[in-house]
Amino acid sequence: MGDRLRPRPRPQVTLLGQRLAVIHTGGTIASRPDPGGPGVTPQEAPAVPGLPGVTVTAHQPFRLPSPHVTPGHMLELARLIERLAPDADGIVVTHGTDTLEETAFFLHLALATDTPVLLTGSMRHAEEVSWDGPGNLLDAAYVALHPESRGRGPLVVFGGDLFDARTVTKVHTSAVDAFGGYPGPIGRIDRTGETAHLRFFARPEARPVYAPAQVDARVEILYAYAGWQGEGYAEAAARADGLVIAALGTGNLPAELLPLVAASAGAGQPVVIATRTHAGPILPVYGYPGGGATLVAAGAIPASFLNAHKARLLLLLLLSLGQGLEEIRGVFGEGGF
Ligand SMILES: NC(=O)C[C@H](N)C(=O)O
Known part of the structure; x- marks a missing residue:
């Protein structure tokens, strides 16, 4: 069998000893019904589900519904990620879904790091029966810590599908599978017990970096x-x-x-x-x-x-x-x- 035809051994994610930075920014994944108000608001960052052997550090530069996120916040987030990246094997960003694709694309443009950065959120809040936050967060953590995720730029994971920041878009206002975009997912993560089955369908492309000191244009x-x-x-x-x-x-x-x-x-x-x-x-x-x-x-x-x-x-x-x-x-x- 020629080299091209020989399957490469697929690296597995080993959690033991890995360092994960989780950055919480708000959104429904951090939300509950507001005891003093008319609806649901961001109140508390979600706990990261069990990751045996992983050192997890949590950060919260701001806690906002994503319609309140501005390019200034995105720049702040990019700077925080650049600071954390040298000491992290993977980075997860939890974010509201309404503008998640904008933050993902901003980071795609402005970040130089090879450390995997996975953005995710949820469509149901923590007090709903079908809260999708913990599953998305766990998927994001596994992908962020996987050796095959390095050097791909920021990715979005939602409902097990992995999306490129350039093409991902919110396609549904209320369904749990809220993300899509042409031409579709570039990978897929599924978990059975503590085993993560990750497959990328595309190779990473070269990415120029555009990182201004401020975003002051209009x-x-x-x-x-x-x-x-x-x-x-x-x-x-x-x-x-x-x-x-x-x-x-x-x-x-x-x-x-x-x-x-x-x-x-x-x-x-x-x-x-x-x-x-x-x-x-x-x-x-x-x-x-x-x-x-x-x-x-x-x-x-x-x-x-x-x-x-x-x-x-x-x-x-x-x-x-x-x-x-x-x-x-x-x-x-x-x-x-
Ligand atoms: N599912 C969500 O996170 C929607 C929420 N309005 C937000 O973007 O913050």
């Missing part, structure tokens, strides 16, 4: 719809350093938007075109006014496969690093993320 998102005549565009363009538009299909807009986009690009203001469709690339196909080919000819930057909120984070980091329009066009165009 980037806004506009959402396209049938009949949009550019309402809100001028105001957003006046306030922001850059814009992202969740456009239609392969990246098309109503005709009224073409001169507005051309004016921004002409003035050196980046306008990134993403899609409100849930999968697929931005392509310069259509030549009618506002069609993707005309927007690109006018200077707009296609977001590739990134959704609007991830394209916003990439643009935010590039602008915060002081990059100009052509450098930014290069990063998006060459898929440097």
Whole structure:
């Protein structure tokens, strides 16, 4: 049998002597019904289920519902992870699910470490019968401590599926299997007793690092719809350093938007075109006014496969690093993320 055909022995995770850092940031996984209020709020970080032989350290830089998380918090988290990484074999971040994909992608862009970083959360709170927090947390810990997880950049684990930070997205508001994204999971973890069965379906890709000292640029998102005549565009363009538009299909807009986009690009203001469709690339196909080919000819930057909120984070980091329009066009165009 040739070397290519010979199965490699699969490394197993050995928990004994491993060091796991768990960073709690809030979300439903830290939530319960609020005794003094109308609903559920983050109150207490979840306990990490038993991991025999593992030294676990817990950290809580903030405790927030994830709709309150900002890029400033993401930067704080990135700095904490950089500090913890040299003394940890794996890092788990618990996070609210609503903006989990944004924090995951921010960390994907800004972190240089090879130490595995696994983000997870829960869809049910600690007082619900079907609380999914402990299982997700245990899955995240096993993946974080597995030798095959090194050097892959931050990953999301949810319901046993493992997702790449670039493509993962929340696809359901209430189901326990709340995460998906095109083209789907890059791995899977299942546990039988104390054995973890982990399989990756893809190899890690090279990842440039974009780590500004501060995220001080301003980037806004506009959402396209049938009949949009550019309402809100001028105001957003006046306030922001850059814009992202969740456009239609392969990246098309109503005709009224073409001169507005051309004016921004002409003035050196980046306008990134993403899609409100849930999968697929931005392509310069259509030549009618506002069609993707005309927007690109006018200077707009296609977001590739990134959704609007991830394209916003990439643009935010590039602008915060002081990059100009052509450098930014290069990063998006060459898929440097
Ligand atoms: N399941 C969750 O965690 C949702 C919650 N609203 C949050 O993102 O903080």
